[in-house]
Amino acid sequence: MTITLPGLVLLIVIAAVCGAIGKAIAGGARGGLVVSIALGFIGALFGPWLAARLGLSEPLVLQISGHPFPVLWSIIGAALFVAIIHLISRR
Numbered sequence: 001m002t003i004t005l006p007g008l009v010l011l012i013v014i015a016a017v018c019g020a021i022g023k024a025i026a027g028g029a030r031g032g033l034v035v036s037i038a039l040g041f042i043g044a045l046f047g048p049w050l051a052a053r054l055g056l057s058e059p060l061v062l063q064i065s066g067h068p069f070p071v072l073w074s075i076i077g078a079a080l081f082v083a084i085i086h087l088i089s090r091r
Contacts, residue, residue: 007065014062014069015040022078027086039078044070047077 019040
């Protein structure tokens with residue numbers, strides 16, 4: 001499995017947007033662009049995993065260089081991850 005450089009850049013931009021939206025929904029977290037990108041990718045892993053466990057479909061999936069990126073579940077997964085981190089750290 002290979003991904004082109006423009007595909008990788010697009011994937012990083014979409015992950016950053018999804019992570020920033022998820023961070024805003026959950027009440028924010030420290031950090032900037034790099035944190036948003038990381039949250040987007042964590043959400044892209046955590047969200048679909050949770051959706052599969054609950055038997056839910058993936059309504060908004062983008063194909064980037066032949067690789068699927070679940071936008072909606074990435075946002076939801078990032079928001080849940082930030083909420084869990086806030087609960088654990090109690091700031």
